[in-house]
Amino acid sequence: MVNINATLIAQVINFLFLVFVLAKYAYKPLAKMMEERRNKIASDLESAEKARTDAEAIQKEYADKLAAARQEAAAIIEEARRTAQAAQDKAVADTRAEQESIIAAAKAAIASDKKAAMDDVRNQAVELAIAAAGKIIGQKLGTDEDKKMAGEIVDSLMSK
Amino acid sequence: MGNEAAAAAAEAEHAKEIIHYLAQDVAPGVTIHMQTMYMTWISMIILILLFIFASKNAKLIPSGLQNVMEFFVEFIEGQVSGSLGEKGRKAMLSFFVSLFMFILVSNELGMLPQVGVHWTSPTNDINTCFALSLTVAIGVYVVGVATNGISHFKHFISPSAAFLPLHLLDEFTKPLTMALRLFGNILAGEILLIVLYQLAPWIVPELWVMFSLFIGFLQAFIFTMLSLGSFEKIYVHH
Numbered sequence: 001m002v003n004i005n006a007t008l009i010a011q012v013i014n015f016l017f018l019v020f021v022l023a024k025y026a027y028k029p030l031a032k033m034m035e036e037r038r039n040k041i042a043s044d045l046e047s048a049e050k051a052r053t054d055a056e057a058i059q060k061e062y063a064d065k066l067a068a069a070r071q072e073a074a075a076i077i078e079e080a081r082r083t084a085q086a087a088q089d090k091a092v093a094d095t096r097a098e099q100e101s102i103i104a105a106a107k108a109a110i111a112s113d114k115k116a117a118m119d120d121v122r123n124q125a126v127e128l129a130i131a132a133a134g135k136i137i138g139q140k141l142g143t144d145e146d147k148k149m150a151g152e153i154v155d156s157l158m159s160k
Numbered sequence: 161m162g163n164e165a166a167a168a169a170a171e172a173e174h175a176k177e178i179i180h181y182l183a184q185d186v187a188p189g190v191t192i193h194m195q196t197m198y199m200t201w202i203s204m205i206i207l208i209l210l211f212i213f214a215s216k217n218a219k220l221i222p223s224g225l226q227n228v229m230e231f232f233v234e235f236i237e238g239q240v241s242g243s244l245g246e247k248g249r250k251a252m253l254s255f256f257v258s259l260f261m262f263i264l265v266s267n268e269l270g271m272l273p274q275v276g277v278h279w280t281s282p283t284n285d286i287n288t289c290f291a292l293s294l295t296v297a298i299g300v301y302v303v304g305v306a307t308n309g310i311s312h313f314k315h316f317i318s319p320s321a322a323f324l325p326l327h328l329l330d331e332f333t334k335p336l337t338m339a340l341r342l343f344g345n346i347l348a349g350e351i352l353l354i355v356l357y358q359l360a361p362w363i364v365p366e367l368w369v370m371f372s373l374f375i376g377f378l379q380a381f382i383f384t385m386l387s388l389g390s391f392e393k394i395y396v397h398h
Contacts, residue, residue, distance in 0.1 A: 002286050003183070005191040011200060011282070011291030018204045018262055023254035026211030027233075031254070033218035034230060040220065 118158075125154045178354045179280060179347065195278065196285040203265045203282055207258075236260050236384065243388040248395035251303070260384040263292070263342070267376030270350045271369050274357075281376075284347040289339035296387040297335040304394045315393045338386050345379045 129150045134141040181193040214229035222230050236257050241249040263283060270281030282288045304312035316327045349372040356365040 003181070003191070003193075004287060004290065005183075005193070006186075007191070007193040007196055007285060007287035008291050008294075010192055010197060011285075011288045012295055014197075014200050014204065015258075015262065015291060015295055018207065019255055019258040021204075021208055022211055022258045022261075026208050026215060027254050027257060029215035029218050030211065030226070030229060030233060033215075033220065033222075033226075034233065037220055037222075 122151070122154055122158065125158070126150045129154060179284060179350060180278060181285060193285055193287065195280055196282050196288060199266070199269055199280055200282040200288065203262060203269055206265055206269075207261055210261075232261060232264075233257055239385065239388060243392050244395040248391065251307070252391060255299070256384055256388065259292070259296075259387060260380050263380035263383055264377060267346055267380055268373060270346065271353070271372050271376065274354070280350060281346045283342055283379075284350050286339065286343045289343040290335070292342070292383070293335035293339040296338070296390055297331070300390045300394065303391065307394050312394065334386070334390065338383060342379050342383050345375055349375055 126147060130141050130146055133150070180195055182195040183191050184194050186192050210225070210229060214225045218226055233253075237249065237253055240253050240256050244252060266282045266288070268281075270279055270284060272279040283292075301312070316324055349368075353365055353368055353372060356368050
């Protein structure tokens, strides 16, 4: 059963022939196709990776833009609020100032009117007093001395 | 008279054997096992046809036979590039694919039912197994010297000169054990299958066929891996 003979040589030749034929004619196209597929998968993976990074970049850009827009909107709103606040403050201040000036003017007018009225009353009172006193003492009074005295009497009476 | 007795003895021997090699003297002193030859040629034709049909109209998206053959090629490719690296893969892949596929088809051929044809594995012949293991052993020298020049022989004294006897011993024992392992497994499987058919014609032999189909794959793989181990020293320098 264990006979080593020329079959060994024949089998070496057979095997080498098989390796040659398979490598040259049968195996090559298959290996070529497999290599092609390997390259295609590699390039597909690469392009997929590129598409992914591109998409990520675009997404990041959009996110950045959105954040910037949001920030800008917030700034605009803040600015508008500030402007409105300033306008309101100014209006209030203006109104208050106007109010005060009107009140002051009114007070001044009242005061001057009152003073004029009081002066008028005083003058008439002085004249009346002089006339009354002249009638009483029977002589005509009218010197500055008299007016001054009558004025002092009237003033002391009015200030009571 | 003596001749007739010898012929009768040979005939009796032949009748007792359950595996026939059909030894024939093709020339004086040159004996060839014709059974082994026929089965080898059948294996070769099967393999060549398989690869030709698989490669014909090879598509980028494989299907059917192309897919099956690519599975085997990729299986071996993974082992080869794992052991020999990228350079070794480019140089040796078709050799290892042929080696593995030839042993695989050969091993499984003997598992075919013995109807009309005496199906045997070419690898049930010690000559085939030695032919393969010696091709690998000598191939290591050829490829090694072609790739690394004379420095290929440096591996004999690595890691130190003290290892030289071990390496020399290994050069002989490796082809011997590889051949005998394959031969023993396949021959024993076939003999047992035929014996089982005679003992219990149903179910039991089929179970053994299933097991042997697996053994056939396993032995082809083991032989290929051991061959890869031999070639490793050419491409991988420690």
